[in-house]
Amino acid sequence: MKIDFHTHVKISKQSTFMPEYFNEMMREAKASGLDALAVTEHFNTLRFHDIYDFLEENYxxxxGYYMIDGLKLFxxxxxxxKEVGHILLIGDRDAILDIRASLENHTEKSNFIxxxxxxxxxxxxxxxKIGAHAFRESTPLFQHDPEQLRRLDALDLNGKxxxxxxxxxxxxxxKSFAAELGLPIVAGSDTHQFLQYSSVYNDFAVECQTVGEFKSCIKNGDYKLEVSPSLDIKVKSATLVKKLLKKMLNKNGLFGFNA
Known part of the structure; x- marks a missing residue:
């Protein structure tokens, strides 16, 4: 089972959720060879709940996952x-929406949780619970208290x-940092644009259906990390396309031709 644990379905936090863009992303994810994705959209993205409203109405x-034309979406x-850093949380629908509701008063930088x-x-x-891009200069996670970091289930091998x-x-x-903490590593492309799919992914030995099964496999090492030999071109291409798409957004966060 091939899964990417760090993906986005919006071009940016400021863009509006666009069903056509979402559907294209899902088709391309499957075409890239992936069996499943975790959609880890930013908690303070514009109109976060539009994503789940659309999923509920259409799939x-x-x-614990949405089935989208043969692709599992967790x-x-x-x-x-607050102390700087990003954390990925993946679970069933009710758990994620409940967590988002609990963060309603923490969406601004001045009052992050x-x-x-x-x-x-x-x-x-x-x-x-996955610690995202631990050594990214803008959001370094490595500087946190090791005791708290060890409460995570894994660290993110980030495609970007x-x-x-x-x-x-x-x-x-x-790997050295993860070994110090005694944590496993899982892969996530961190893509906002489909060309980046399969730049990195996890290949599980069994077909996981629930978060509990993922946790067990990760703890037991029953999966492989895969890094594409085309990672550089995948990420670079996706980054360039994302920049162009962002320039096409109007004041409502939509592509100009959707206004």
Whole structure:
């Protein structure tokens, strides 16, 4: 089972959710060879709930995921914490929406939730907790208290950061850090544009249906991390296209031709 644990379905936080763009992303994810995605949209993105309203109206939900023309889509969310850093939380629909509701008063930078409090909130539910892009200069996670970091289930091998910092050097740095904490590593492309799919992904030995099954496989090491030999061109191309698409957005966060 091939899954990407860090993906987005909006071009940016400021863009409006566009069903046509979403459907194209799902088709391309499947075409890239993936069997499943976790959609980890930013918790403070514009009109976060539009994503789940659309999913509810258009796709069946079963066993903790949406089935989209043969592709499994697991609910998730990416959360900023007060001390700086991003955390990915993946779980069933109700758990993710409940967490988002609890963060309603923490959507601005001035009042982001403290890291410990977010972990407390997450641990009240059955969710997969992943530390995102630990060494990204803008949102470094490595500087957090190791005791709190060890409460995570895994660290994120991030496609964008492998491209930005060099695949081998960054991977070795992350592996050393993960070993210090005693945490496993899982892969996430961090894409906002479909060309980046399959730049990195996780290949599980079994077909996982629930977050609990993912946790068990990750803990037992029953999966492989895969890094595409075309990672650089995938990420670079997606980044360039994303920039062009953002320039096409109007004041309502839509493409000009959708206005």
């Amino acid at each position: 069946p939900y079963e066993n 609910p998730g969310i990416e959360v900023d914490v 403290p890291f410990k409090d977010l972990l407390d909130l997450a641990e009240e539910r059955d969710v997969l 950061d492998l491209y930005a910092y060099g695949t081998d050097a960054y991977y070795q740095k992350l």
